Amino acid sequence: MKPSVFFELVEIKAKTASVFPFLMGTLYSYYHWQSINALDLILFFIAMFLFNMAVDINDNYWDYKNATGAESFRRNTNVIGVHHLNIHLIGWIDFTFTAIAALIGIFIVYRTGLPLLFMGLFSFAVGFLYAGGPHPINRGPLGEFFSGFTMGFIIYLIAIYINVFDAPAAILDFKFYGDILLSSLLTVFAISNLLLANNIADEAEDKTLGRKTLVYYLGKSNSIFILKSLYVLGYLALTCSILIGLLPKMMFLTFLILPIVYKNTKAFCNDPIKKKTFPFIIKNLLLITLTEVVTFFIGVLLNF
Numbered sequence: 001m002k003p004s005v006f007f008e009l010v011e012i013k014a015k016t017a018s019v020f021p022f023l024m025g026t027l028y029s030y031y032h033w034q035s036i037n038a039l040d041l042i043l044f045f046i047a048m049f050l051f052n053m054a055v056d057i058n059d060n061y062w063d064y065k066n067a068t069g070a071e072s073f074r075r076n077t078n079v080i081g082v083h084h085l086n087i088h089l090i091g092w093i094d095f096t097f098t099a100i101a102a103l104i105g106i107f108i109v110y111r112t113g114l115p116l117l118f119m120g121l122f123s124f125a126v127g128f129l130y131a132g133g134p135h136p137i138n139r140g141p142l143g144e145f146f147s148g149f150t151m152g153f154i155i156y157l158i159a160i161y162i163n164v165f166d167a168p169a170a171i172l173d174f175k176f177y178g179d180i181l182l183s184s185l186l187t188v189f190a191i192s193n194l195l196l197a198n199n200i201a202d203e204a205e206d207k208t209l210g211r212k213t214l215v216y217y218l219g220k221s222n223s224i225f226i227l228k229s230l231y232v233l234g235y236l237a238l239t240c241s242i243l244i245g246l247l248p249k250m251m252f253l254t255f256l257i258l259p260i261v262y263k264n265t266k267a268f269c270n271d272p273i274k275k276k277t278f279p280f281i282i283k284n285l286l287l288i289t290l291t292e293v294v295t296f297f298i299g300v301l302l303n304f
Contacts, residue, residue, distance in 0.1 A: 005083050009060060009090070010053035013282070017151050017191050018052045020289035024187065025159025027296045028180070031248065035167040040108050044162055047104035048155060051127060054097035059131040059138065061090050066136070066209075098124075112165045115172070119158050126150045141214040143199070148192030153184045183246045185237035186254075189230035190288045196227050197281040201274040224269045231265060231284075248299025254291045261288065 064080040164170040199213040264280035
């Protein structure tokens with residue numbers, strides 16, 4: 001398998017959706033508790049990256065297997081069919097990546113405690129039920145919620161937990177988790193919008209494949225309204241997080257990219273086509289999460 005085909009199989013371009021929440025969680029840990037658990041954090045990054053690739057391989061695997069009534073999707077769209085990949089080899093790669101990630105995860109749980117086990121099990125369950133099982137998540141109306149919540153919040157939360165689980169000043173109570181959720185919402189909604197925009201652009205194709213996504217139930221116009229609203233709610237959550245001290249004031253600089261986010265969103269909403277305007281929503285995710293990390297890092301450095 002050529003490296004370019006492998007990168008397409010694991011959807012390497014979408015990995016910012018997990019890497020940036022990881023970095024944000026690390027910065028949040030240091031900003032509030034000056035606590036970094038380097039060894040377990042590095043191990044978690046490896047496990048997270050491997051499992052993220054395994055999930056995308058799993059998605060492509062099951063999309064190929066389940067597309068029994070749409071041979072054109074197999075031949076012309078799915079990476080396995082387009083490049084004539086060995087489906088059994090794909091299954092073994094998926095299993096290998098998952099097994100390694102699981103073993104690393106169990107080792108980190110041994111070192112840090114049971115809360116991580118529950119977070120990890122939830123992530124593994126969502127990862128494989130997303131495209132597999134009798135009722136895949138990505139074929140129903142909850143895909144946007146699970147993708148945004150798992151990648152935008154759970155990865156962020158795990159990175160924080162690993163760093164502060166034994167920090168004397170960290171109290172892991174309801175407020176601890178609530179603060180983390182609030183401060184993650186812009187990332188959560190930006191990731192959710194990536195899938196929502198994908199489903200808006202794929203509305204016609206999804207009907208032929210039997211997928212009943214959120215767009216199927218709400219319609220394209222209502223789905224576009226939700227997409228716009230999630231960006232607004234995300235920035236409101238960011239504002240609240242800065243004002244109450246969860247995030248540094250330097251992160252107000254994130255608002256400087258709003259004109260670009262608005263322009264990209266408008267371009268997609270006016271003409272939601274997969275190859276033509278969907279990349280604008282991908283750019284929004286990259287721009288938002290990158291700006292969050294950079295401004296957070298500067299805020300930590302300057303303590304402002």
